Amino acid sequence: MVDLHLRENAACGECRAPRLHVCHRPGNPNRTEAKSKHPWRVEHGIVTGGLIKRVSPAMVHTYFEYLTTEYPRGAGHGMLLVQLHGADTGQPWAPVGARRMLGRAGKRAGLGIVKPHAFRHSFTSPVLDAANGNLLIARDAGGWASAAMVDEVYGHVDVHDPVFDAALRTVWGETK
Ligand SMILES: [Zn+2]
Structure with missing residues (x-):
C-alpha cells in the first residue's frame, strides 16, 4: 500500500496527481513480484521511483471505499488485496x-471467461482512438497490445502531456 500515492502532491515529489509506483519487490508475503524492474527506493518511509502509473478517479474511489468498509484492521502486512472471510481473513491474496475472483465475476456478469490480461488488451483500442493513434501514449497508458510494441516504440510520453491526460480521461469515462 505504500506504493499507492493516491492523493494530490504526494511526498515522493513525483506524483502531482494520483499515481502508483510499480516496484519490483522480491519479499512480498504472497510471493508476487512486479515484472518491471525499474529502480525504486524507500526513504523516510516514502517510496520513490519504480514504474509510475496514472490512477483513475474511479480506482481511487474504489480503494478508499474498500479500505474504509471491508479491509480488516490490523492486517500487519501492507498488502492491498486480502481474504475478507473465513479462517484466512486478512491474509494477502495469491x-x-x-x-x-475475476473468473466468478465474469461468469456472474455473463461475460464468459475473463482473465486479468484482458483489461490491458481492451484498454488499447480506446486509448489509441482517444490519442489519435499515438502509440507512445497508448503504451505508456499501460494499454499496449503486445511485447513487440513495447520494444518498437521508443521514448516516453511526458506524464503531464495534455494529450496523454485527455486520452486517459476519455477512456476513464470522464467528460470535461
Ligand atoms: Zn509517488
Whole structure:
C-alpha cells in the first residue's frame, strides 16, 4: 500500500496527481513480484521511483471505499488485496485468488471467461482512438497490445502531456 500515492502532491515529489509506483519487490508475503524492474527506493518511509502509473478517479474511489468498509484492521502486512472471510481473513491474496475472483465475476456478469490480461488488451483500442493513434501514449497508458510494441516504440510520453491526460480521461469515462 505504500506504493499507492493516491492523493494530490504526494511526498515522493513525483506524483502531482494520483499515481502508483510499480516496484519490483522480491519479499512480498504472497510471493508476487512486479515484472518491471525499474529502480525504486524507500526513504523516510516514502517510496520513490519504480514504474509510475496514472490512477483513475474511479480506482481511487474504489480503494478508499474498500479500505474504509471491508479491509480488516490490523492486517500487519501492507498488502492491498486480502481474504475478507473465513479462517484466512486478512491474509494477502495469491495471484490465483485474484484470477478466481475475476473468473466468478465474469461468469456472474455473463461475460464468459475473463482473465486479468484482458483489461490491458481492451484498454488499447480506446486509448489509441482517444490519442489519435499515438502509440507512445497508448503504451505508456499501460494499454499496449503486445511485447513487440513495447520494444518498437521508443521514448516516453511526458506524464503531464495534455494529450496523454485527455486520452486517459476519455477512456476513464470522464467528460470535461
Ligand atoms: Zn509517488
